[in-house]
Amino acid sequence: xxxxxxxxxxxxxxxxxxxxxxxxxTCGEVVFDTSMAGYQEMLTDPSFGGQLLVLTYPLxxxxxxxxxxxxxPNVQARGLVVREHCLTPSHFESVETLDAYLKRHGIPxxxxxxxxxxxxxxxxxxxxxGLLTTQLAxxxxxEELRSVPPYAELALAHGVSMDSExxxxxxxxxxxxxxxxxxxxxxxxxIRHLTAAGCRVTVVPMATNASRIRALEPDGVLLSPxxxxxxxxxxxxxxxxxxxxxxxxxxxxxxxQVIARALGAKTFKLKxxxxxGNHPVRDVATKRVYxxxxxxxxxxxDQSLPAGLEVSHINLNDGTVEGLRHRDYPLISIQYxxxxxxxxxxxxxxxxxxxxxxxxxxxxxx
Numbered sequence: 001x002x003x004x005x006x007x008x009x010x011x012x013x014x015x016x017x018x019x020x021x022x023x024x025x026t027c028g029e030v031v032f033d034t035s036m037a038g039y040q041e042m043l044t045d046p047s048f049g050g051q052l053l054v055l056t057y058p059l060x061x062x063x064x065x066x067x068x069x070x071x072x073p074n075v076q077a078r079g080l081v082v083r084e085h086c087l088t089p090s091h092f093e094s095v096e097t098l099d100a101y102l103k104r105h106g107i108p109x110x111x112x113x114x115x116x117x118x119x120x121x122x123x124x125x126x127x128x129x130g131l132l133t134t135q136l137a138x139x140x141x142x143e144e145l146r147s148v149p150p151y152a153e154l155a156l157a158h159g160v161s162m163d164s165e166x167x168x169x170x171x172x173x174x175x176x177x178x179x180x181x182x183x184x185x186x187x188x189x190x191i192r193h194l195t196a197a198g199c200r201v202t203v204v205p206m207a208t209n210a211s212r213i214r215a216l217e218p219d220g221v222l223l224s225p226x227x228x229x230x231x232x233x234x235x236x237x238x239x240x241x242x243x244x245x246x247x248x249x250x251x252x253x254x255x256x257q258v259i260a261r262a263l264g265a266k267t268f269k270l271k272x273x274x275x276x277g278n279h280p281v282r283d284v285a286t287k288r289v290y291x292x293x294x295x296x297x298x299x300x301x302d303q304s305l306p307a308g309l310e311v312s313h314i315n316l317n318d319g320t321v322e323g324l325r326h327r328d329y330p331l332i333s334i335q336y337x338x339x340x341x342x343x344x345x346x347x348x349x350x351x352x353x354x355x356x357x358x359x360x361x362x363x364x365x366x
Contacts, residue, residue, distance in 0.1 A: 002018045002019060002020075003018070003019040003134050004017075004018065004019065004134065005017050005018060005019035005108070005109075005110040005132065005133065006017065006110075006128060006131075006132070006133055006134075006136070006137075006138050006141055007030075007052070007081060007110050007113065007130055007131070007132050008120075008131045008133070008138055008141040008145060009030065009121075009128050009129070009130045010128045010129045010130065010142075010144050010145055010146070010311070011127075011128060012142055012321055013121065014138045014141075014142075015110070015113040015114075015118065017110040017111055017112035017113040018110070018111050018112040019055070019108065019109070019110060019111075019134045019220045020085055020098075020099045020102065020109045020110075020111055021080065021098075021099060021101075021102025021103055021107050021108050021109035022102060022103050022105075022106045022107055022108045023108065023134040023135070023283060024105070024106070024108050024130065024133075024134065024135065025108070025132070025133040025134070025135050025136060025141075025144075026078045026079045026108055026131070026132050026133075027052075027078065027128055027129065027130065027131040027132070027144070027145055027148050028050050028051045028052045028077075028078040028079065028129070028130065028151065028153035029050060029051045029052070029128070029129055029150075029297075030051070030052045030054060030081075030118075030122060030127060030128060030129070030130035031048075031051050031052070031053065031054065031122070031127050031255050031272070031273055031297065032054040032055070032056055032115070032118070032119040032122055032123075032275060033053060033054070033055055033056065033064065033275040033276055034056050034057075034273070034275065034276035034277070034278040035055075035057070035275075035278075035293075036057045036277075037057075037063075037275050038069075038277065038300045039055060039060050039061070039080075039098065040065055040066070040069040040070065040101075041069050041071050041189075042055075042068075042077070042295075043075045043076065043077050043080065043102075043107075043276070044069075044070045044071040044072045044073075044074065044076055044188060045071045045072070045076060045077075045185075045280070045295060046071070046076045046160040046185030046186070046187070046225070046226055046227055047076075047177060047185055047187075047225050047226060047227050047253065047254070047295045047296070048076050048077040048174045048227065048295070049076045049077075049078075049156045049157075049159065049185065049227035050078065050094050050151055050154055050156045050227055050228065051077055051078060051080060051151070052077065052078055052079040052080075052130050052132055053077040053079070053080050053081065054081040054082075054115055054118055054119060054122070055080070055081070055082050055083075055115060056115055056116060056119050058083040058084055058115070058116075059083070059084050059085075059086060060080075060082040060083075060085050060086065061082075061085045061086040061087075061089060061097060061098030061099070062086040062089055062090065062250070063089055063090065063091035063094060064086075064089030064090075064091050064093075064094025064095070064096065064097060064098070064099075065089075065094060065095060065096045065097065065098060065101040066091070066093040066094060066095060067093070067095055068093070070188070071187040071188050071189060072160070072186075072187065072188065074105065074197075075101075075102070075105040075107045076160065076227075077107070078107070078132075078183075079107060079108050079109065079110070079132040080102065080107065080108075080109040080110075080189065081109070081110050081113065081115060081118070081132070082109065082110075082111050082115060083111065083112070083113065083114070083115045083116075083132075084111055084112070084287065085098055085099060085109065085111045086098070087099060088362040093103045100166070103185060108132050108133075108134065109132075110263055112148055122272050123271075123272050126271045126272055127151075127271070127272050127273060128299065129145060129148060129150060129151065130145070131144060131145040131148075135171070135256075144161075151297075152229050152269065154232075155228060155232035155233075156185075156226070156227035156228035156334045157184045157206060157226040157227055157228050157232070157233060157254065158206065158232075159185060160184075160185040160226060160227060161183045161185065161205050161206035161207070161226070162183045162186075162195055162203060162205050163186060164205065165202060165203065165204050165205070165208075166202070166203045167201070167202050167203075168191055168194075168195055168200070168201040168202075168203065169195070169200050169201075170195045170196075170197075170198050170199060170200060174200055176198050176200045177198070177199050177214070177218065177219040177220065177355060177358045177359065177362070178199070178200045178201075178202065178220075178222050179194055179200070179201050179202070179218060179219065179220070179221070179222055179289055179358075180201075180202050180204055180213050180216050180218040180220075180221045181194070181201050181202065181203045181204070181210065181221075181222045181224060181228075181234075182204055182206060182213075182221065182222070182223050182224060182236070182239075182255070183203050183204065183205060183206055183224055184206050184223065184224045184225065184226030184233070184236070184254050184255060184258070185224060185225055185226025185227055185254065186203060186224035186225070186226075187224070187225065187337075187339055189340070190222070190224060190225075190252070190339045191203070192339075193338070193339050193348065193351045194222070194351060197351050197352060197355045197358060198355070202216055202218070204216075205235060206226075206233075207235070207300075208239070208325050209239060210238075210239045210242035210243055213239070213243065214243075215357070217341070218247060219247075219248070219358040219359075219361070219362055220247060220248040220249065220250065220354060220357070220358040220361075221243055221247055221248070221249050221250075221281065222241065222249075222250045222251070222252070222255070222354070223236075223249065223250070223251040223252070223254075223255025223256075223258055224252060224253075224254070224255050224330060225252050225253035225254050225257060225295070225296075225337065226253070226254040226255075227254070228254070229260050229267075229269070229298060230254055230257040230261055230267050230298060231257050231267070233254075233258050233261075233262075234277070235261040235362070236258050236262075237258055237261050238262075240258060240259055240262040241263075241313065243284075244259070244262065244263065244326075244331065245329045246328075246331050246356045247330075247361070248330040248331070248332075248354070248361045249329070249330070249331050249332075249333075250331075250332045250333070250350075250357075251332075251333040251334070252334055252337060252338060252339070252356045253294070253296050253334075253335060253336070253337060254298075255336075256300070256323075256324065256333045256334055256335050257296075257298055257299075258335050259324070259331070260300040260305075260309070260324060260333065263306055263308075263309050263326070264304075264306035265300055265301060265304045265305050265306060265309060265311075266300075266301045266304040267298050267299065267300055267301060268298065268299060268301050269297060269298055270296075270297055270298065270299055273295075273296060273297035274294035274295070274296055274315070274317075274320075274336075275294065275295050275296075276294060277291075277292075277293045277294075277295070277340065278291055279291070279292045279293070279294045279315060279317060279336065280292070280316040280317065281313050281314065281315055281316065281322045281336060282313065282314050282316055283312065283313055283323075284311060284312055284313060284314060285312065289316065290346040290347055291346050292336035292337070292340070292346065292347055293336060293337040293340025293341070293347075294334055294335070294337065294340075295337065296335060296341075298319060299320045299335065300321040300324065300335070301321075302320075302321050305324075308326055308327045308328055308329075309324055309325075309326055309327075310324065310325050310326070310327065311323070311324060311326075312325040312333075312334075313325055313334060313335075313336075315335075319336070320335075322334065322335045323335060323336075330357050330360075330361050332350060332353060334347075334350060334356050338350040338351060339351075
């Protein structure tokens with residue numbers, strides 16, 4: 001018999017469903033994602049650290065779990081909320097069910113609830129903390145939840161960054177450009193895009209100082225995505241202030257926000273964030289619209305941009321900043337995920353643009 005599970009929100013709203021995955025108790029910020037596929041990538045994306053992931057697509061797990069789609073070594077989301085999960089996946093690369101995968105990683109899930117109704121609630125009320133449990137009654141769960149620090153107070157990126165440097169070489173070695181990738185919660189697909197473009201990549205911990213990054217003699221520095229509020233990354237802001245203008249820099253998602261703050265801009269929390277694979281973004285210069293993958297709860301305040309920093313891309317759903325450029329510095333900074341290709345590969349060109357920027361800068365320096 002399937003165990004009963006509860007999802008309790010901080011306002012007391014309770015959803016009763018069926019447990020799958022690990023049978024335990026966990027809590028986090030409840031966010032929804034509108035993607036129709038990619039649940040394995042989402043679960044292992046460090047940007048979902050500290051969050052309970054709600055999937056709006058009603059059937060999840062129908063193509064199982066494979067050995068190639070993990071974006072990091074661990075499941076990063078703290079829990080999974082679905083309408084229905086599939087116990088009989090059908091795909092030639094599948095090696096286990098979603099249920100078994102979550103059990104193996106110790107992550108609880110809840111199924112059998114109206115995830116679209118839950119999504120409507122989060123859209124109207126805003127994201128909130130929640131507790132997912134198979135062990136506590138709803139009143140006990142709410143009491144437990146009220147003792148948990150809110151998501152905004154957690155310095156989550158510190159917990160997902162690697163501890164030591166790691167070098168990744170391209171498939172075809174040669175006179176490759178060298179990228180130092182600062183790990184705030186890096187996804188494996190970012191490294192794959194860089195090496196596919198012929199770059200040699202050195203991944204360094206988020207706590208790496210500017211002197212060490214310079215000592216690695218990079219042709220460019222990429223600041224990765226990651227979880228949480230960028231306000232907790234003041235040390236990294238200082239590192240970027242030392243590097244900006246001296247070497248080409250690319251920032252993605254959290255990295256983009258840190259760069260903006262390093263240059264003097266401010267960030268703010270979105271009501272329910274952007275999580276999905278179909279967000280339209282317009283390039284201000286060309287007017288072209290791209291369909292993008294997004295996963296963030298914070299954004300750069302366009303009214304706070306200092307002199308020299310300009311908006312390069314805009315979200316067509318809510319008008320928020322999706323990209324920045326600088327009049328004087330070699331910089332590519334985007335809020336959305338260039339490495340996320342859930343069907344459309346619209347944004348992959350940005351890695352090629354970064355390679356061109358590095359090559360041009362290296363030529364000028366020579």
